[in-house]
Amino acid sequence: MVKRLFWIGVGIAVGVVAVSKAQSYVKANTPKTAREFILGPDQTNVAARTLNGLFQEFQQARIQRESELNARYAERFRA
Numbered sequence: 001m002v003k004r005l006f007w008i009g010v011g012i013a014v015g016v017v018a019v020s021k022a023q024s025y026v027k028a029n030t031p032k033t034a035r036e037f038i039l040g041p042d043q044t045n046v047a048a049r050t051l052n053g054l055f056q057e058f059q060q061a062r063i064q065r066e067s068e069l070n071a072r073y074a075e076r077f078r079a
Contacts, residue, residue: 027035027043039046 026038035043042049
């Protein structure tokens with residue numbers, strides 16, 4: 001179990017380093033217009049914007065599903 005956790009941690013660390021190196025490479029070796037197309041105009045907060053977008057999408061799906069379940073539950077007890 002400890003070995004597995006160790007290797008998962010190593011994999012996560014390698015992934016973080018690879019992503020940061022790739023982003024640095026893209027920022028250093030692409031023209032400004034191409035960079036803005038790929039990373040957006042706010043290039044300093046790409047990860048935060050991505051996580052925020054994923055969270056907002058999750059919240060919308062959760063609220064929609066909760067409404068569906070509440071309606072189904074209410075239908076069951078009205079009849």
